[in-house]
Amino acid sequence: MHRLAVWNYIYRKGLYALILSFVLQDLAFERIQGDLNQEVSSVAFDSREVMPGAIFVAISGFTVDGHRYIPAAIAQGASVIVAEQPVELPLSAPSALTLLQVQDTRDALARISANFYGRPTEKLNMVGITGTNGKTSISYFIKSILDQAGQSSGIIGTIGTLIGEELRKNKNTTPEALYLQQSFAEMAQRGIDTCVMEVSSHALSLKRVAYSSFHTGIFTNLTPDHLELHRSMEEYFEAKAMLFDMTSRCNIINADDPYGALLIQRLRTRPAALLTYGLEQDADIYADNISYAIDATRFTAHTPAGSIELEVRLPGSIYVLNSLAALAWAYASGIPLETAKAGIQAVEGIKGRMEVVYRDDHNTVIVDFAHTEDSLEKVLSTLRPYAKSRIILVFGVYAAPGKLGLDKRRAMGRVAAQHADFSVITSDNPKDQDPDAIIADIAAAMQEHQGSFKGMVDRKEAIEYALALAEKDDIVLITGKGHETSQIIGTTEIPFHEAQIVNDFKKRQLLNHGQ
Numbered sequence: 001m002h003r004l005a006v007w008n009y010i011y012r013k014g015l016y017a018l019i020l021s022f023v024l025q026d027l028a029f030e031r032i033q034g035d036l037n038q039e040v041s042s043v044a045f046d047s048r049e050v051m052p053g054a055i056f057v058a059i060s061g062f063t064v065d066g067h068r069y070i071p072a073a074i075a076q077g078a079s080v081i082v083a084e085q086p087v088e089l090p091l092s093a094p095s096a097l098t099l100l101q102v103q104d105t106r107d108a109l110a111r112i113s114a115n116f117y118g119r120p121t122e123k124l125n126m127v128g129i130t131g132t133n134g135k136t137s138i139s140y141f142i143k144s145i146l147d148q149a150g151q152s153s154g155i156i157g158t159i160g161t162l163i164g165e166e167l168r169k170n171k172n173t174t175p176e177a178l179y180l181q182q183s184f185a186e187m188a189q190r191g192i193d194t195c196v197m198e199v200s201s202h203a204l205s206l207k208r209v210a211y212s213s214f215h216t217g218i219f220t221n222l223t224p225d226h227l228e229l230h231r232s233m234e235e236y237f238e239a240k241a242m243l244f245d246m247t248s249r250c251n252i253i254n255a256d257d258p259y260g261a262l263l264i265q266r267l268r269t270r271p272a273a274l275l276t277y278g279l280e281q282d283a284d285i286y287a288d289n290i291s292y293a294i295d296a297t298r299f300t301a302h303t304p305a306g307s308i309e310l311e312v313r314l315p316g317s318i319y320v321l322n323s324l325a326a327l328a329w330a331y332a333s334g335i336p337l338e339t340a341k342a343g344i345q346a347v348e349g350i351k352g353r354m355e356v357v358y359r360d361d362h363n364t365v366i367v368d369f370a371h372t373e374d375s376l377e378k379v380l381s382t383l384r385p386y387a388k389s390r391i392i393l394v395f396g397v398y399a400a401p402g403k404l405g406l407d408k409r410r411a412m413g414r415v416a417a418q419h420a421d422f423s424v425i426t427s428d429n430p431k432d433q434d435p436d437a438i439i440a441d442i443a444a445a446m447q448e449h450q451g452s453f454k455g456m457v458d459r460k461e462a463i464e465y466a467l468a469l470a471e472k473d474d475i476v477l478i479t480g481k482g483h484e485t486s487q488i489i490g491t492t493e494i495p496f497h498e499a500q501i502v503n504d505f506k507k508r509q510l511l512n513h514g515q
């Protein structure tokens with residue numbers, strides 16, 4: 001049974017008497033038809049997950065209209081329908097069915113889910129992290145600090161939802177409101193103190209985190225990404241800024257980022273405390289004496305509570321900044337600096353973040369999540385001082401529509417041509433787009449900028465080609481969204497494990513050389 005169904009089942013069979021009017025608290029309606037005093041068993045926004053006695057919330061989606069599935073939801077046993085469009089109930093609908101019309105069903109889903117699970121964020125120390133880059137590593141650093149401090153934590157983000165030792169995969173970085181509230185409730189029920197979560201701009205715009213309360217908000221930076229949803233950088237910024245309307249205790253902002261500086265101005269007058277971090281001395285938490293090596297970055301971190309020497313086992317200034325954000329959070333939470341230091345230093349590597357997946361006397365192979373021109377440029381320029389010879393890059397551009405997609409391919413091609421010594425252009429979650437056409441667009445941009453490259457549609461073959469090409473002291477860098485555990489080609493999700501492909505190839509290579 002789906003885990004949500006199990007959870008809903010527990011609620012249904014448990015001590016909770018969930019009366020509809022209780023679940024609908026603080027929700028405004030445009031139309032009410034039916035009984036509000038009935039018991040409800042569960043909440044669903046997907047007809048395929050409806051259980052008998054469920055509230056079905058119809059979402060007008062980007063691909064299909066959820067209102068179309070109301071008859072299916074009723075057939076599955078839904079006893080309450082929440083819609084944002086006028087709805088004609090099928091003649092076969094039971095007379096006891098309640099129909100509610102609201103202005104915005106995404107907003108209603110968030111409110112209903114929070115009420116259904118007992119407003120669990122009020123029982124947790126909630127830390128929300130937003131920004132284009134750095135969210136995942138900051139959440140790892142904070143979790144590790146909490147481990148050192150002997151406090152329990154849960155994580156929600158790119159890696160999935162981690163509750164105790166159990167890691168569940170998420171469809172989205174920040175899941176839909178229903179799944180979120182369910183996870184929060186589970187954390188609260190298990191006595192977890194702190195929930196550290198990545199809050200995407202999609203989640204903020206699409207109200208996935210509405211009616212959640214956060215003690216702390218952290219802002220990392222803003223660079224062009226997801227402009228297919230937000231249309232402009234201003235809109236993207238305003239989406240991210242929404243998190244800070246929900247924070248009650250502390251806002252921690254990267255002062256080095258221009259959008260961070262803008263946010264700092266805006267947050268100065270808010271009741272929540274404001275802490276800034278950055279590489280410049282005018283930030284509240286800052287770093288100096290930075291020394292970079294491929295295995296570790298060492299620096300002195302300064303906080304209002306004193307200074308400490310830190311060693312972060314990840315290359316580049318970006319991880320100095322991300323560890324400063326975690327340090328700022330520890331300082332704001334009253335955690336001793338030595339405990340924070342131990343926590344930060346205990347993080348040995350982060351999946352998909354400059355992750356060294358293979359290293360021997362000849363080569364280093366690194367996998368990174370970079371999938372925007374800005375992050376690709378950052379990763380390549382971070383690695384450059386460490387590269388004794390060439391950087392061979394394997395990359396592609398994930399499916400993005402129209403002009404936006406074309407601009408992205410051109411920009412990524414330019415960055416690769418300017419910063420890598422050789423590139424293998426390949427597929428990166430092309431979804432329903434033609435991978436050959438994507439590669440051709442990138443190749444044209446690389447040619448324009450005098451880059452050396454080869455195009456290969458099959459990502460596995462592309463990785464193996466780059467590995468075979470690598471000579472002594474070359475770094476092979478594999479970037480993109482496809483580093484996760486699957487690729488989406490057409491509508492099929494294909495399992496894909498880059499670290500494994502690299503290690504299998506290297507094993508074969510060693511065997512072939514008789515070693």
Ligand SMILES: CC(=O)N[C@H]1[C@@H](OP(=O)(O)OP(=O)(O)OC[C@H]2O[C@@H](n3ccc(=O)[nH]c3=O)[C@H](O)[C@@H]2O)O[C@H](CO)[C@@H](O)[C@@H]1O[C@H](C)C(=O)N[C@@H](C)C(=O)N[C@H](CCC(=O)O)C(=O)O
Pocket residue numbers: 045046047048058059060061062063064065066067069158171172173174175176200201202203206
């Ligand atoms: C653009 C976007 O955010 N889309 C999300 C949206 O999809 P959608 O609106 O297209 O949904 P839809 O397929 O049209 O369906 C509409 C409704 O009909 C329902 N339905 C559908 C079929 C059916 O048989 N019965 C039924 O009831 C669906 O459950 C849904 O409620 O609602 C879906 C269900 O909640 C999400 O999974 C989906 O995220 C997709 C997978 C996605 O790729 N989102 C990305 C863009 C995203 O959110 N990214 C951010 C940031 C990532 C990062 O930078 O880290 C994230 O937080 O992940």
